[in-house]
Amino acid sequence: MRLAFVWDSRKCIGCMACVVACASANYPDFMENTKANPQWNWLAGNIRIIVNEMEEKPFIRLLSCQHCDNPPCVYVCPTKATYIDKRTGLVRIDHDKCIGCRSCLVACPYNARWLNPVTLQPEKCPGPLCSKKMEPVCVEVCPAGARLFGDLDDPNSPVNEVLRKHKVERMLERLGTEPKWFIVTG
Amino acid sequence: MGESKVPGRLTAFIASLVLIIVGFAMIVYGFTRKEAHIINWGLLNVGYIYFAMAAGGSILIWSIYIVLGYRGPKGELDNIVKLGLWFSIVSLAVAGIVILVKLTRPLDAALLILSSFNPASRIALDVPLITLFIVILAVQLILLIRAHSMSIGRVELALAVLGFIIAIALYSNLAQVHSTLISIPGWYGSLPLLAPYFIASAILLGTASQALFTIPYIWRSEEIKGFMTRYHGSIIALAILVVAFLTIWNIVTVVYRPDAWVTYSEIIMGAYAPIFWIFGILLGIGATLVLALYAVSSRSITALILASILTLIAVFVNIYIITIVHQTIIPEAISGLFIVREFNITLDEVLILIGAIIIWISLYVLGQILLPLLPGEKPRRLLIFK
Numbered sequence: 152m153r154l155a156f157v158w159d160s161r162k163c164i165g166c167m168a169c170v171v172a173c174a175s176a177n178y179p180d181f182m183e184n185t186k187a188n189p190q191w192n193w194l195a196g197n198i199r200i201i202v203n204e205m206e207e208k209p210f211i212r213l214l215s216c217q218h219c220d221n222p223p224c225v226y227v228c229p230t231k232a233t234y235i236d237k238r239t240g241l242v243r244i245d246h247d248k249c250i251g252c253r254s255c256l257v258a259c260p261y262n263a264r265w266l267n268p269v270t271l272q273p274e275k276c277p278g279p280l281c282s283k284k285m286e287p288v289c290v291e292v293c294p295a296g297a298r299l300f301g302d303l304d305d306p307n308s309p310v311n312e313v314l315r316k317h318k319v320e321r322m323l324e325r326l327g328t329e330p331k332w333f334i335v336t337g
Numbered sequence: 338m339g340e341s342k343v344p345g346r347l348t349a350f351i352a353s354l355v356l357i358i359v360g361f362a363m364i365v366y367g368f369t370r371k372e373a374h375i376i377n378w379g380l381l382n383v384g385y386i387y388f389a390m391a392a393g394g395s396i397l398i399w400s401i402y403i404v405l406g407y408r409g410p411k412g413e414l415d416n417i418v419k420l421g422l423w424f425s426i427v428s429l430a431v432a433g434i435v436i437l438v439k440l441t442r443p444l445d446a447a448l449l450i451l452s453s454f455n456p457a458s459r460i461a462l463d464v465p466l467i468t469l470f471i472v473i474l475a476v477q478l479i480l481l482i483r484a485h486s487m488s489i490g491r492v493e494l495a496l497a498v499l500g501f502i503i504a505i506a507l508y509s510n511l512a513q514v515h516s517t518l519i520s521i522p523g524w525y526g527s528l529p530l531l532a533p534y535f536i537a538s539a540i541l542l543g544t545a546s547q548a549l550f551t552i553p554y555i556w557r558s559e560e561i562k563g564f565m566t567r568y569h570g571s572i573i574a575l576a577i578l579v580v581a582f583l584t585i586w587n588i589v590t591v592v593y594r595p596d597a598w599v600t601y602s603e604i605i606m607g608a609y610a611p612i613f614w615i616f617g618i619l620l621g622i623g624a625t626l627v628l629a630l631y632a633v634s635s636r637s638i639t640a641l642i643l644a645s646i647l648t649l650i651a652v653f654v655n656i657y658i659i660t661i662v663h664q665t666i667i668p669e670a671i672s673g674l675f676i677v678r679e680f681n682i683t684l685d686e687v688l689i690l691i692g693a694i695i696i697w698i699s700l701y702v703l704g705q706i707l708l709p710l711l712p713g714e715k716p717r718r719l720l721i722f723k
Binding site: 189190201203205212214223226227228229230231232248249250251252253254256257258259260261262266267268270271272322323326328 | 371372373374375377378439440441442443445446449450453454455457458459460461464514517518519520521664667668669670671672673674676
């Protein structure tokens with residue numbers, strides 16, 4: 152099984168429901184205490200937003216862990232606390248093994264990890280709740296149906312259907328990280 | 338004379354112990370106040386590399402003294418070889434402390450790294466390398482202390498060669514920790530330059546700091562002083578020329594690496610240019626080279642001290658720049674955009690680093706008191722050396 156995310160940039164209405172849902176479901180203590188994620192200067196959640204105003208037509212990109220098949224964070228982790236889950240293909244963190252060296256935070260070319268200011272350990276998608284449910288809250292709450300989550304190895308999964316029918320791109324493909332996070336652009 | 342020495346030694350012993358306790362207290366207090374910094378590898382990583390590099394002087398002590406068998410015209414190097422080994426052990430121990438407290442879980446970090454060892458991780462490789470380096474240095478020191486004369490046997494020679502290989506591997510690995518990360522263009526792919534740069538900087542810093550730390554013990558003998566001034570001065574001058582070449586070559590080649598140029602331009606002509614040009618180049622290379630050459634030609638110990646102090650500052654500035662600045666501007670996941678982050682030194686880092694420096698100096702002094710490190714001193718104070 153190789154689980155992957157799809158985000159349809161054409162359908163996304165920019166309501167930020169996924170961003171807030173991720174933060175409140177996975178890190179409720181932070182939301183109650185209105186604590187921020189200091190590294191992203193953003194909500195304590197696993198999704199951040201990139202606004203590109205440099206182009207003629209400004210656009211946004213939502214970004215979370217890309218669950219790379221070739222993940223730099225896994226290679227640098229000295230204790231194998233960051234690993235590829237063989238059952239799901241997702242990149243995960245075993246916090247019991249994490250020593251807090253922060254090399255995964257430095258190594259991620261997507262800046263998709265953030266340091267929990269309380270535990271001083273890295274956090275990323277999937278958060279604690281989504282890990283248990285195996286159904287990401289961002290996909291559940293999206294009112295526009297812009298988010299999908301499914302198995303790349305299953306030819307009948309909705310993810311594969313979208314990838315077959317639409318033009319998709321992946322971020323920083325040139326780095327060879329093989330992200331499993333697809334953006335539908337056309 | 339003999340009676341007055343005992344209270345002096347006791348006072349120094351107590352003072353060293355107290356300072357070590359103070360240093361540890363500062364480190365523990367700093368650790369409890371640790372924050373989530375915006376820049377992930379900050380001042381403590383700089384400190385770790387700096388202390389690890391300071392141990393690098395022992396590479397030359399071994400190579401020249403043990404492997405090549407050169408002891409100076411009148412055996413002058415006998416006076417500092419054990420001091421140098423002790424200094425390197427202390428530096429590595431302090432490097433270990435600094436990087437451990439950088440971690441979230443310092444107490445079980447080593448155990449976790451060894452039990453779940455990831456051979457692909459350069460940070461994981463640092464642990465066995467630094468441990469082996471300390472063990473070899475310690476065994477070498479014990480053998481030299483226990484030896485009746487400063488004779489070099491096969492074991493010492495084998496240890497010296499092994500230690501040399503481990504030391505080169507350690508500094509090369511430190512360079513790889515940085516240059517294998519695709520996320521930081523200023524580091525990525527720079528291994529052909531960064532590895533020799535780290536090795537040369539380790540030799541430079543190690544020699545300069547050993548020169549500075551051994552001066553109190555060679556001060557009284559004009560003969561030894563003259564030799565050491567030329568000896569240390571020559572190594573510093575040669576190492577600076579290598580560092581200068583690698584620095585210039587790096588600047589020349591980075592112009593053709595657009596991603597890396599973003600941060601290098603900040604170093605060369607941006608916000609960090611004043612400290613780079615003043616401390617890294619003008620004082621760190623220019624003035625230090627002149628002073629080192631003057632120390633060699635005129636046997637001026639003042640010039641050697643000044644050259645050593647400038648080297649200590651310059652290498653710190655250079656490591657700071659290499660470690661920190663390239664993390665302040667990193668490419669965004671969309672090509673053409675960058676994430677700009679501000680680096681702020683926090684109180685916890687300062688406390689830990691000052692504590693480490695206090696321990697560094699105090700442990701070195703404590704070694705003089707407890708161990709027979711100077712020529713002619715009998716191994717009587719600690720049972721292990723009898």
